[in-house]
Amino acid sequence: xxxxGCPLSNGLPTHRENPLDPPEILGRLxxxxxxxxxxxxxxxxxxxxxxxxxxxxLLVDSRLSSKGSLKHLAxxxxxxxxxxxxxxxxxxxxxxxxPPEHTRYRKLLTSxxxxxxxxxxxxxxxxxxxxxxxxxxxxxxxxxxVHDFAFPMSSEVICELLGIxxxxxxxxxxxxxxxxxxxxxxxxxxxxxxxxxxxLGKVAAQKSSDPGDDLLTKLVxxxxxxxxxxxxxxxxxxxxxxxxxxxxxxxxxxxxxxEPDQLARLRADESLLEGAVEELLRLLTxxxxxxxxxxxxxxxIRGVPVKAGQTVLxxxxxxxxxxxxxxxxxxxxxxxxxxxxxxxxxxxxQCLGQQLARLELRVxxxxxxxxxxxxxxxxxAEEVPMRENMTVYGVxxxxxxx
Amino acid sequence: MQIQTDPExxxxxxxxxxxxxxxxxxxxxxxxxxxxxxxxxYEGAENDVREAVERCPSGxxxxxx
Numbered sequence: 120x121x122x123x124g125c126p127l128s129n130g131l132p133t134h135r136e137n138p139l140d141p142p143e144i145l146g147r148l149x150x151x152x153x154x155x156x157x158x159x160x161x162x163x164x165x166x167x168x169x170x171x172x173x174x175x176x177l178l179v180d181s182r183l184s185s186k187g188s189l190k191h192l193a194x195x196x197x198x199x200x201x202x203x204x205x206x207x208x209x210x211x212x213x214x215x216x217x218p219p220e221h222t223r224y225r226k227l228l229t230s231x232x233x234x235x236x237x238x239x240x241x242x243x244x245x246x247x248x249x250x251x252x253x254x255x256x257x258x259x260x261x262x263x264x265v266h267d268f269a270f271p272m273s274s275e276v277i278c279e280l281l282g283i284x285x286x287x288x289x290x291x292x293x294x295x296x297x298x299x300x301x302x303x304x305x306x307x308x309x310x311x312x313x314x315x316x317x318x319l320g321k322v323a324a325q326k327s328s329d330p331g332d333d334l335l336t337k338l339v340x341x342x343x344x345x346x347x348x349x350x351x352x353x354x355x356x357x358x359x360x361x362x363x364x365x366x367x368x369x370x371x372x373x374x375x376x377x378e379p380d381q382l383a384r385l386r387a388d389e390s391l392l393e394g395a396v397e398e399l400l401r402l403l404t405x406x407x408x409x410x411x412x413x414x415x416x417x418x419x420i421r422g423v424p425v426k427a428g429q430t431v432l433x434x435x436x437x438x439x440x441x442x443x444x445x446x447x448x449x450x451x452x453x454x455x456x457x458x459x460x461x462x463x464x465x466x467x468x469q470c471l472g473q474q475l476a477r478l479e480l481r482v483x484x485x486x487x488x489x490x491x492x493x494x495x496x497x498x499x500a501e502e503v504p505m506r507e508n509m510t511v512y513g514v515x516x517x518x519x520x521x
Numbered sequence: 522m523q524i525q526t527d528p529e530x531x532x533x534x535x536x537x538x539x540x541x542x543x544x545x546x547x548x549x550x551x552x553x554x555x556x557x558x559x560x561x562x563y564e565g566a567e568n569d570v571r572e573a574v575e576r577c578p579s580g581x582x583x584x585x586x
Contacts, residue, residue, distance in 0.1 A: 179580060229533030229552030458540070459575060467532050469578035474535045 127157040127167060131193045131408070131434070133301070138505045139374060140449060141407065141436040145169050149437055154420050157432065159191040160199040165430035166423075167409075171441035171461070173421060174433045178466035183412035183431070185468060187215030190411045193432055194510070196301040198308055207309065209316055211344065211351025214468055221467065224352060227343055228471060231280075231334055237474045240276070244479055247275050248486040260520035261497035265513075268487070269368035270361065276479060277360035281353060282333025283322050291315050295358050299510045319353045320346065356472070363405060364476050366506070366513030368483045371399040373503060373514050374451060375484075376496050381453050386488055395453035396480045401460035402451055404436035407512040410464050435461050491521040522561075523585040524570060528553035531581035540576055541569035554581050 132142040140146075146169070148155045153170030168174050177183055187208070192199040208215075213224035230236075251272050255262040262268070270292060278285045297303045297311035323346065326339040334356075338349055375382040385391050409432045416427050425431065439460045440448040463470035470476070487494060496503070497518035504515040524544075533552030537545035543562060546555045561567050574582050 179578075225532060226551060230548070230550060231552075232535075233533065233547040233549075233552045234535040234538045235547065235549075458572065463534075465578050467530075467579050469532065469534045471532075471534070474539065477539075 125156050125158055127155070129158065129195050130160040130199075131157075131167070131432070133194055133507045135505070135507065138503075139377075139403070141404075141434070141440065145434055145437040146440060149441060154423050154425075154431070159193060159430065160195045161191050163191045163430060165191065165432065166420075166425060167432045167434055169434050169437035169441075171438045171444040174435070174438040174461055175465055177412060177420070177431065177433060178410075178461075178464060178468075180412075182414055182416060182418060184217050184415050185215060185221070185412060186217060187212065189413035189428065189430060190215065191430055193408050193411070194301050198301075198303070198305040207312065209347050209351035209354060211348035212355055213352070214355060218467070224344075224348075225467075225471065227338065227341070228334075228352075228356075231337070232471050232475065234474045237478055240280070240475070241478055241482065243279070244272075244276055244482045245486070247272055248482050252486060252490045261518050264372055264487075264517040264519050265365070265369045266516065269365040269483070272483060273364035273368065273479060274361045276364075276475070277357060280334055280360070280475075281356060282326065282331045282335040283319075283353075283357065287318055287322075291318060291357065292361070295362060296509075298358065299362060301508045301510065315357070316350050316354060319350045319357070323349050323353070359470075360472055360475075362511050363472075364479050366405050366511050367400065367403065367476070367480055369517050370403050370405060370513040371396075371480065371484060372487060372494075372519075373496075373500075373517055374399060374403060376494065376519075377500050378451050381451050382488075385453050386492075389485065391453050392481055392485055394455070394457065396477055396484070397457040397460065398451065398453055398455050399480075400462040401439045401445065401457040403512070404439045404460075404462045405512040406462070406464075407436050408510045409434045409436075410468070433461075433464075435464065491519075494519055494521050496520075522567065522570070524556060524559060525583045525585055526554045526556045527581045527583075528555075529581075530579050532579045534578050536576040536578065537573040537582055540573040541566070544570055545573060545582075 136143050149169035153173050154166050154168050157167040158164055213221045251268045255267050274288045275285050294311040294314045323335055326336045330336045385395055411430050411432050413430045414425055414427050418425055442448050463473040497520040506513045506515055531553040535547055537554055538547050544557055546557055548555050574584055
């Protein structure tokens with residue numbers, strides 16, 4: 120299908136001119152058309168929003184629905200035509216629901232992800248990070264920061280929180296990676312989904328007879344959700360809980376290693392770390408597939424008529440580069456006040472695990488910088504393979520030496 | 522400045538407790554917003570409260586001047 124005059128006629132571009140910046144065309148659109156037409160790869164005629172203020176308005180507007188059945192894969196992929204949220208995913212995926220269904224599921228989890236609860240995990244997160252550093256030292260230098268540090272660390276944290284045996288890590292990581300990979304054939308996607316939900320079903324069944332001090336046990340014994348819902352909720356928590364943090368850990372380190380001045384400032388003053396985490400979250404916005412909303416009624420957005428059911432993609436990476444909100448937005452500045460970024464989205468669907476993510480990132484970066492004063496890339500920066508073909512951005516691997 | 526909280530629409534993101542910990546907390550029971558006090562106990566508290574309101578994703582935190 121060709122749509123002349125529409126700059127985005129096949130969804131979002133995957134290729135980036137600069138690996139740490141969103142595709143240039145989206146930045147150009149922001150100044151010309153803060154809400155611009157976009158044809159999704161399945162042919163759906165929708166919209167893309169790149170303006171920070173507009174994105175915030177839309178993300179809190181209750182006239183816009185988050186229902187999975189209204190969403191479309193935004194990157195070109197063989198599975199764009201096939202994937203059916205209602206049919207292919209188990210129930211309980213509350214990020215694809217509106218109130219009151221969304222409210223019911225989220226309320227079951229909020230007390231387990233409060234800032235105070237997450238802070239209690241810090242000593243254990245520090246132990247896990249230290250174990251990974253020890254493993255890196257046994258292996259190298261060099262070592263791969265992605266598979267020797269970032270993934271094992273974030274998987275172990277979420278496994279302990281949920282109550283999933285850490286021995287299943289390699290199996291669910293491989294399946295999760297297939298789910299996120301745009302090149303995975305549609306039938307393989309369903310196979311990977313089947314494997315992970317099978318694993319989660321088995322774990323959940325064991326919790327009734329062998330309860331632990333973990334979130335899955337709490338959900339099983341609450342009587343509030345049935346088995347299928349429980350599997351769906353755990354699927355969301357497990358995939359969101361390890362993929363995002365792991366990629367943010369390794370992409371953050373890659374970014375700092377490419378910016379030696381900023382890295383030196385951070386090493387010289389550890390009190391900058393909390394702000395630096397926010398700045399890296401803003402700059403890198405790894406959910407580069409954005410989030411989608413669809414109006415339940417015809418409406419006008421910045422003077423543009425948008426019909427009910429037309430999907431609006433909020434391109435989070437571009438909104439975080441809006442110069443109206445973040446001056447000199449393409450520059451990494453570890454001293455910047457980056458709060459207010461939309462990396463965890465905004466509105467009622469804002470990331471439930473964000474306080475855990477912040478703490479894991481702070482512990483992970485602090486541990487690596489402290490333990491490896493001479494941390495450096497073991498290959499030229501241009502040779503590091505970027506995750507352009509994955510729905511969560513990052514680096515596929517990151518060879519480092521020290 | 523009057524601080525208004527609405528635990529009914531709160532989604533427990535924790536942004537208020539992160540931004541202005543002397544002013545806000547989250548309930549142990551369901552993670553929703555708890556206002557700890559209605560005065561401004563230190564210099565800069567007003568700024569922190571305004572920032573917490575800006576960062577609150579659900580609109581559960583509001584200011585009435």
